[in-house]
Amino acid sequence: MAEITRRGMLRHLAAAMTMAAVLLPGVGATAAEDSFPSQDIRFINAFSPGGTSDMLGRILADQLSKQLGHRVVVDNRTGAGGVIATQELARAAPDGHTILLASMGIMTITPQLQSVPYDVEKDITPIVKAASxxxxxxxxxxxxxxxxxxxARLGKDAGRSPRCATVGAGSSQQLSCVLFASLTGARIDQVPYRGGAPAILDIAAGRVEVMFGNMPEFMGQIRDGGLRPVAYGAAEASPLLPDVPVISKTGLPDFVIPNWFGVVMPGGAAPAVVQRWNAEINKALEAPEVQRRFTENGLQRLGGTQEAFRQQIADDHARWGKVIREHGIRPE
Incomplete structure (x- = not known):
């Protein structure tokens, strides 16, 4: 009850700040902008160090720290496919000093597969798309x-089921495994991990056969021979590995799995603070050092407006909801 009361007070305070900005044009916005940031920033990450989400978060944190004059500190809160990290964000004060790097799965898939202790529309404020x-x-x-x-052939063999690493219910990795099995008629066993890094180690060691995942976290092991690139689940091939075939273009047209990451903050945030964050992250994405690190690791810059990000979330929620229902996808 104390937590609910605290969250309610924070929401009322944020609403009062917003009303002040409306009633006194320029005054509320200026006050919010002038007081932010007033301390170091907590940048929550839902997955373990070494994976794509962590890599992207640290690239952005380095640049944003330079721009804001305060440290942007990555805080890895792993578990439950991103639910733990997202709950941490939803409980935080909506003053702009706590943000989350959210994946497509966290925002659009997980809430459709399991009950979560927050409302994505009410408790989370989208800021900007960061990368795909x-x-x-x-x-x-x-x-x-x-x-x-x-x-597919091995998954149809009655004597065995290939093992596919995932990073939890609702992740693009899990969706990939389940959708692939559904479209091909193969049986594939899911092996959940807290992040991409530990999963990759087990694949390289031969304890798990395959993983659908994000290219950036695979590149080091691919270059060193620790992983074998098989095919793209994305709609197109990356310039970094142009000779790897695309699944949707080689016999399975309905298998296209995009993935994006965006920055979000708690619900009830003052519009001026949201706008400031949107501007700072867009600026960070244009920085030469950020562009270089993105290119080297197979990350594609996005950026844009808050409205465009909000629409992306709504569109993908509808799209993946349809896929989940049609293929009977359930959390494993």
Whole structure:
């Protein structure tokens, strides 16, 4: 009850600040802008160090720290496919000093697969899309899987079920495994992890056969021979690995899995603070060092308006809701 009361007070305070900005044009906005940031920023990340989300978060945190004059500190809160991290954000004060790097799965898939202790529309404020990543199927070099057709064939073998690493219910990795199995008729066992890094280690060691995931976290092991790139789940091939085939163009047209990351903050935030964050993140995405690191790791810059991000969330919620219903996808 104390937590609910505290959150209610924060929401009322934020609403009062917003009303002041409306009644006194320029005054409320100026006050919010002048007082932000007044301390270091907590940048919550839903996944473990070493994965794509963590990599992207730290690239942005480095640049934003320079721009804002305060440290932007990455805080990894792993578990439950991003639910723990998102709940942390929803409980925070909506003053702009706590933000979250949210994935497509966190915002549009997880809430449709399981009950979550927050309302995505009311308790979370979208700020801006940050980046998109290529979805890639990789296999252990110790496995016999060299094409996506090999994976489908093995999954139909009555004597065995290939193991597919995921990072929890509602993630694009889980959606990829389940949708692939549904479209091909293969049986594939999911093995959940708290992040991409520990999953990759097990794939390289041969303890798990495959993983659909984000290209940036795979590149180091691919270059060193620790992972075998098999096919793209994305709509197009990346310039970094142009010879790897695209699943949707080689026999499975309905298999297209995009993934994006965006920055969000608690619900009830003052519009001036949201606008300031949107401007700062767009500025960070234009920084030469950020562009260089994105290119090297297979990240695609996005940016844009808050309204465009809000619409992306709504569109993907509808799209993946339809896929979930049509294919009977459930959390594993």
């Amino acid at each position: 990543v290529y979805n890639v199927l990789v296999a252990s070099p110790k496995s016999e899987i060299r094409t996506w057709q090999d994976l």
